[in-house]
Amino acid sequence: MVNPVLFWIIAAITVIPAFSLLFARKAVHVAMSIVLVMVGLAAAYITLGAPFLGMVQIVVYTGAVMMLFLFVLMLVGVDQREDLKETIKGQRWIGLFTAAGLGAFLVSVVGRVTVAVSDTPVQGDPDVVAVLLFEKYVLVIEVLGFLLITAAVGALVLTHTPRLKPRRTQLEVQRDRVLAGADPVNKPMPGVYARHNALDVPALDPEGQPIDHSVSRVLKIRNQTQEGVEFRAALEDPSRKEGDR
Template sequence: MTEQLVLSTGEAVLFWVLAPLMVLGALALLFARRPVHIAVSIAGVMVALAVLYIALEAPFLGVAQVVVYTGAVMMLFLFVIMLVGVDSTESLTETLAGQRWIAVVGGLGLVALMIAIVTRATFGSPVGLEAANADTNPVGVARLIFGDYVFPFELTAALLITAALGALVLSHRRRLGPKRGQRETVEKKLATFAESGSATAVVSAPGPGVYARTNSADMPALAATGETLDASVTTVLRVRGQVLRDEEAAAQTGRVAMIASGLPMLDTTDEAQLEAETPETDGTATESEGATGTEPAERGHADQDEAGTLLPETDEGDER
């Protein structure tokens, strides 16, 4: 005689509430364009699956689902996204208006979960996994995995090891040139600086995933909105008056928005400023030279006038 698992009313309501949410999360995994939304959708599916495990009297699987998959794999996925960085347009666009219905559905699901818990605690529990969980649920799971299903378990372990080795082989890249260490990197930067004379060849660029264009200590950081963060510069530099790029950063407020919009960015380096100031200096010098050149010209005319005036006197003297 086989035992049949019977669900209570609260468990049935919980299933029909969580099942559509899991389906929506799975569809979001396939059709969402932003990686952060995909990660959140997968996490939602895993949490809902863990709740179903716990409702089916399998607390060990539910806790393992949350700890291993949601707590480890998904957090690793999010860390990779934060390390690599996302498109700046995603950070600058506010999309809360389109996510309100998701918050409403999530709130309704939470209410349904609380109702299911209260219903299960109030009414009598039907026949479930009491026989299988006689020696606690982890012991029953271990007996099934390492006893009745040990061969499928070993095949699954071999499959996971093969997948990990395959990922390592596919991601491996042969080095085409000699290995370059820190010494070689510094020597190459100094050689490039000696050839071009540009300081950008020596100064290290900021890491990926940030909006800054330099990692200089005297350059204030930029927020996602393009505003400068004064707290990012130490007080010592401000007291000493060594915040050389503070005015430049303030003038370039909104640079992140320009980057997000795809507009061409102006070069704000020291060399670009010198080149921009050079025509003005030349124009000033030309005007000054013109001003100074006018005086010698006038003096020349005056000398000529004087010479012209004196020559007749000399001629008159000679005539006399």
């Protein structure tokens, strides 16, 4: 017999996260609520005398499936929210009527179910389940394992892209760039050194000559660049005021 206090605690752990699924806005909150629901179900199984089923619930669903969901959510992004804009007109009403019909169907089916009380105790111990799995249903277990391994290998084969050429190292890439005429370091920033920082003005080298490739080629195509010679000439003008130096 299950303790009533323990039952209500387990029920709260299971039902409250289940209701939170209806109001959660972030996918990670939904996943964590499902984890709590599964933990509550596992606790209910254990208190009802099915420890093997409870441990399977925790190990398989909570420990493997839900952790995989959380891992995918972390890769996709936890800040992304679902778009609440209706892409199909009337889909909200269609969903409500479908849910109401499904609920009425479940109520009618559950109301007709009769539970017969058996005097024979049900054998649900882990050793009994293990004997059934690995003696009577050993062929089914082996076939399921083979299918899972085949699915995993197939997923790896489908997602794997073979390389036609060996992967180039960073040293090889840099050497090819230098041989092609590229700068061995980053391009200089636009703007005249220490006097001007506009993006449309080329930088000056140590000799005072403009560096053409320091300005974006988009600005060159639009004819929105300025020559750096005039700024250098202004710096070399002896008629400048002493306070401008």
